[in-house]
Amino acid sequence: MRNIFLLLFFMLLVFVFNQTSAQLMVDMDSPPSNSEMNQHCFDCHGKQVYSYENEFSGMLERKVMNPNYVLDTGAFYKGVHRHFACIDCHSMDYEVFPHQSELRFEMMYSCIDCHGGDETYAQYNFDQIEAEFFQSVHSNRHDESFNCWMCHDPHAYKAMTHGNFKISEIVKAHNQTCVDCHNDPAQFQRITDSVRPDLAQVHNFIPKYDLHLKSVRCIECHTSQQDTMWVAHNILEKDFAMKKCVECHSSNTMLMASLYKYQNIEARQTGFLNAVILNESYVIGANRNFYFNIISIVLFGLAIIGIAVHVFFRIKNR
Amino acid sequence: MSKRIYLYPIWLRLWHAINALMFLVLLATGLSMQYSNPDWPLIRFDLAVRFHNIAGIIVSFNYLIFLLGNLSTSNGSFYKMNWKTLISDLIKQMNYYLFGVFKKQATPFPVNEERKFNPLQKFTYVITMYGMMPVIIITGLALLFPELIIERVFQSSGIFLTALLHTVIGFMLSMFLVIHVYFSTMGSSPTSNFKSMVNGYHEPH
Numbered sequence: 001m002r003n004i005f006l007l008l009f010f011m012l013l014v015f016v017f018n019q020t021s022a023q024l025m026v027d028m029d030s031p032p033s034n035s036e037m038n039q040h041c042f043d044c045h046g047k048q049v050y051s052y053e054n055e056f057s058g059m060l061e062r063k064v065m066n067p068n069y070v071l072d073t074g075a076f077y078k079g080v081h082r083h084f085a086c087i088d089c090h091s092m093d094y095e096v097f098p099h100q101s102e103l104r105f106e107m108m109y110s111c112i113d114c115h116g117g118d119e120t121y122a123q124y125n126f127d128q129i130e131a132e133f134f135q136s137v138h139s140n141r142h143d144e145s146f147n148c149w150m151c152h153d154p155h156a157y158k159a160m161t162h163g164n165f166k167i168s169e170i171v172k173a174h175n176q177t178c179v180d181c182h183n184d185p186a187q188f189q190r191i192t193d194s195v196r197p198d199l200a201q202v203h204n205f206i207p208k209y210d211l212h213l214k215s216v217r218c219i220e221c222h223t224s225q226q227d228t229m230w231v232a233h234n235i236l237e238k239d240f241a242m243k244k245c246v247e248c249h250s251s252n253t254m255l256m257a258s259l260y261k262y263q264n265i266e267a268r269q270t271g272f273l274n275a276v277i278l279n280e281s282y283v284i285g286a287n288r289n290f291y292f293n294i295i296s297i298v299l300f301g302l303a304i305i306g307i308a309v310h311v312f313f314r315i316k317n318r
Numbered sequence: 319m320s321k322r323i324y325l326y327p328i329w330l331r332l333w334h335a336i337n338a339l340m341f342l343v344l345l346a347t348g349l350s351m352q353y354s355n356p357d358w359p360l361i362r363f364d365l366a367v368r369f370h371n372i373a374g375i376i377v378s379f380n381y382l383i384f385l386l387g388n389l390s391t392s393n394g395s396f397y398k399m400n401w402k403t404l405i406s407d408l409i410k411q412m413n414y415y416l417f418g419v420f421k422k423q424a425t426p427f428p429v430n431e432e433r434k435f436n437p438l439q440k441f442t443y444v445i446t447m448y449g450m451m452p453v454i455i456i457t458g459l460a461l462l463f464p465e466l467i468i469e470r471v472f473q474s475s476g477i478f479l480t481a482l483l484h485t486v487i488g489f490m491l492s493m494f495l496v497i498h499v500y501f502s503t504m505g506s507s508p509t510s511n512f513k514s515m516v517n518g519y520h521e522p523h
Binding site: 245281 | 351352353354355356359363364367415419420421422464465474475477478481485486489492493496497500
């Protein structure tokens with residue numbers, strides 16, 4: 001018994017340590033470091049309509065901003081890059097208006113350009129994310145133009161799995177990343193000429209597809225889950241996607257190694273297997289109650305024994 | 319030998335047969351889902367879900383037939399409880415099952431045209447058919463349309479609470495099934511009640 005307690009204590013320590021390592025490194029509380037400098041950019045790019053004085057006519061011009069260049073300033077300052085100045089990533093030449101046309105062709109940084117090979121960011125597994133990405137269909141099926149920013153917006157990026165977000169919020173945010181392209185004809189056509197399959201139709205073998213989409217992420221089935229990866233990025237060919245219900249719907253549910261590894265120490269001690277899932281959801285086959293199991297086996301056993309004894313005496317007194 | 323009594327009309331026998339068959343399907347598929355295991359699949363999970371849903375819908379419609387049948391025929395009168403004498407009647411019947419039956423005593427509540435069930439049968443059937451069946455049907459329908467279930471109930475998932483109730487009642491009904499089948503062997507002969515399910519006639523002791 002003492003060994004069991006020691007083992008439980010050790011597991012708790014490991015769990016707490018893991019949780020600590022999942023904390024966000026960005027200071028989300030203090031005011032953004034470069035908001036004053038950035039305001040110069042957001043004066044135009046934070047609005048749908050911008051104005052400027054025409055040097056030749058001397059008139060005030062009002063123009064509609066290209067929607068692709070409108071940024072949500074609120075979202076920017078809630079994102080992980082909130083302390084950045086625009087010119088940390090973009091050319092200083094953007095400070096001049098009208099912007100030079102060749103600036104459109106400036107090379108964009110990718111995540112790994114700043115975060116790669118840096119021990120400071122080791123907990124985020126950037127190098128492993130890059131390695132997984134290069135194995136994924138997003139890399140194999142497309143040219144180099146398919147980069148991090150196809151899925152992740154650096155101007156509003158939130159590290160959903162490193163904060164105090166609920167599982168349902170993580171699911172919503174992560175799935176939105178997928179459906180933004182896979183459920184949007186225009187976005188889908190940006191990278192392929194093939195016909196966009198209807199998501200509900202290709203997933204019609206899943207009962208209650210909409211409910212599944214609200215409760216679990218696309219990447220649960222569409223990636224190869226590795227214990228060492230925080231968020232899997234190896235998007236598999238569709239033929240290799242998980243299609244077996246029992247992979248999630250069983251006591252050894254893979255959800256505990258993927259989606260529910262982000263849950264903090266709110267796991268309930270109610271005797272339920274994979275109890276942490278019950279904080280927000282219920283997965284048949286994965287959530288079983290230890291005590292109910294014992295009670296049901298005992299009751300069923302007593303009924304069978306009672307019947308056996310009754311049969312015995314019926315035969316004996318025949 | 320006493321005269322056979324026609325107690326089980328054709329609609330009731332059909333209802334009972336369908337109920338029994340679907341009950342077995344629900345039990346097997348329900349257990350398979352609850353204890354699903356990739357290494358030892360009793361029934362493949364997706365098939366278990368599909369058959370459980372189909373059997374559940376059939377049992378639900380069948381239950382309506384039971385209710386309508388009991389409202390429109392004399393069969394409903396067999397379920398009317400005599401609350402005043404219930405406890406003493408239950409004790410009498412349990413004494414018979416526990417001791418009397420081994421001493422070849424006569425059953426305290428013999429079956430006749432007016433009394434199809436002994437008090438213990440009636441009590442368990444009323445609890446089962448008018449108590450547990452509506453609960454398992456309603457929770458089952460809710461789980462068939464989980465988007466209709468209240469999302470959060472007292473910090474818990476509404477689906478979880480519904481599923482928990484569904485599973486607990488399902489277990490109790492399974493226990494009922496096992497005991498019910500055993501007691502069916504306690505007719506005039508071990509097989510007489512099973513024959514009654516086919517021909518509709520009760521064989522008195």
